Amino acid sequence: MxxxxxxxxxxxxxxxxxxxxxxxxxxxxxxxxxxxxxxxxxxxxxxxxxxxxxxxxxxxxxxxxxxxxxxxxxxxxxxxxxxxxxxxxxxxxxxxxxxxxxxAVGGVMVPQDSPAQSLADLAGSKIGIAGGPLDKSWLILQAYAAQAQGADLEAQTEQVFAAPPLIFKSALSGEVDAVINFWHFLAKMEASGMRKLVDVADAATALGLDPxxxxxxxxxxxxxxxxxxxxxxxxxxxxxxxxxxxxxxxxxxxxxxxxxxxxxxxxxxxxxxxxxxxxxxxxxxxxxxxxxxxxxxxxxxxxxxxxxxxxxxxxxxxxxxx
The missing domain is CATH 3.40.190.10 (Periplasmic binding protein-like II)
Structure with missing residues (x-):
């Protein structure tokens, strides 16, 4: 057996x-x-x-x-x-x-005590952006700012382009005034006390896109x-x-x-x-x-x-x- x-x-x-x-x-x-x-x-x-x-x-x-x-x-x-x-x-x-x-898409995060309430309020600020000048979120947010608030984000802000982890660290250390990053880094920033200024999905919807x-x-x-x-x-x-x-x-x-x-x-x-x-x-x-x-x-x-x-x-x- x-x-x-x-x-x-x-x-x-x-x-x-x-x-x-x-x-x-x-x-x-x-x-x-x-x-x-x-x-x-x-x-x-x-x-x-x-x-x-x-x-x-x-x-x-x-x-x-x-x-x-x-x-x-x-x-x-x-x-x-x-x-x-x-x-x-x-x-x-x-x-x-x-x-x-x-x-899942990203958004714009600012410190909790930032005076900014809209993208137009970022004029004169330094923005950290994950990726490069052709990052899709950055492009959508530029178009939304122009349409909704008549703001030229590219001309009115200083952009710092870097890899997502570096942008994340720059945000938490206060080296930049606002950041555009991938969603999981934004989730960590929000959990660490930062606040979302604009969600890319909301900006896309305003531009007639489907989030x-x-x-x-x-x-x-x-x-x-x-x-x-x-x-x-x-x-x-x-x-x-x-x-x-x-x-x-x-x-x-x-x-x-x-x-x-x-x-x-x-x-x-x-x-x-x-x-x-x-x-x-x-x-x-x-x-x-x-x-x-x-x-x-x-x-x-x-x-x-x-x-x-x-x-x-x-x-x-x-x-x-x-």
Whole structure:
């Protein structure tokens, strides 16, 4: 009986190993400390990848440019970027496809005791901006300030461009009067006592854009979608499974806390709330709304931002089951 049971266990293990060997690997290249790691960790921990027929392998990189180099060079199968970059690449002839990940955007933060009550009040101030002059949030806020308050933010303020962590530190140390940063840094600033002056989502709405349009997402190559649609749709399904869990289960966040770099309970709660607020609706992206955003980016950033893209290229967004 023992040998029969032992032999059965070996056979089962061999079958499991064979099944794993046949499971396609999906290599994701993402920022080592990016918030997407919370979702990817959830996918791996709960086996949402294998449940949807693939083995997710995460490669951490130091910056977005390194991820794009790995992706374009065939060293990675999926990265995280914004769909405006995907549209630019498609307009240049590269067949990339976007799978929505997050609609979370940043905003403008000022010290609690700042006299500023509107963007126009920032005239003469020093603003720290994560990224460069073509940062999407910065462009949207400039357009909003001009439309709503007749203010020229670029001309009337001094801009300091730097990486998000440096902008975060500059804000807390008082080296700048206001900051524009990614949502998770803003959540930490708010938890540390700073206040939000303007939310980019509110500015976008005032400009006629839809704040529910997801800006960030997973990017895959169209070749993979054509050759292995189950793999690409499996990634989308695993992502949704992880989002549903993170949206509803507080204990899952307790498990992730060590990865979140939250120094206080207030920061932890703010990061959790911010991630949940950024979860996009299930279903297809509203392409008309995306086209309006692209048109505004063409107007504000021109060729330097969107390249040859003048209208939304067909096939930019993944359609479920495609």
């Amino acid at each position: 023992f040998f029969k049971a032992f032999g059965g266990a070996i056979a089962a293990a061999l079958l499991a190993a064979a099944a794993l060997a046949d499971t396609p690997v999906l290599r994701a290249s993402v920022l080592k400390f990016g918030t997407v790691n919370w979702e990817l960790d959830t996918i791996k921990h709960h086996g949402f990848d294998t449940a949807h027929g693939f083995d997710l392998q995460v490669q951490g990189v130091a910056g977005g440019s390194a991820a794009k180099v790995a992706f374009q060079g065939g060293e990675a199968d999926v990265i995280v970027s914004d769909w405006l970059w995907v549209a630019r690449q498609r307009a240049a002839g590269k067949d990339y496809v976007f799978i929505p990940y997050s609609k 529910n349009t997801p800006l960030l997402g997973y990017v895959v190559k169209g070749e993979m979608l054509r050759d292995n649609p189950n793999l690409v749709n499996g990634l989308a399904a695993a992502s949704r499974d992880a989002k549903d869990l993170l949206a509803a289960d507080d204990t899952e966040w307790d498990r992730l806390r060590d990865r979140m770099n939250a120094k206080t309970d207030a920061q932890f709660d703010a990061l959790k709330a911010g991630f949940r607020a950024g979860i996009p609706d299930a279903g297809p992206v509203d392409e008309d709304a995306a086209a309006r955003m692209l048109a505004l980016m063409v107007e504000l950033g021109g060729e330097d931002l969107v390249g040859d893209a003048r209208e939304l290229p067909a096939g930019t967004f993944l359609h479920s089951g495609s």
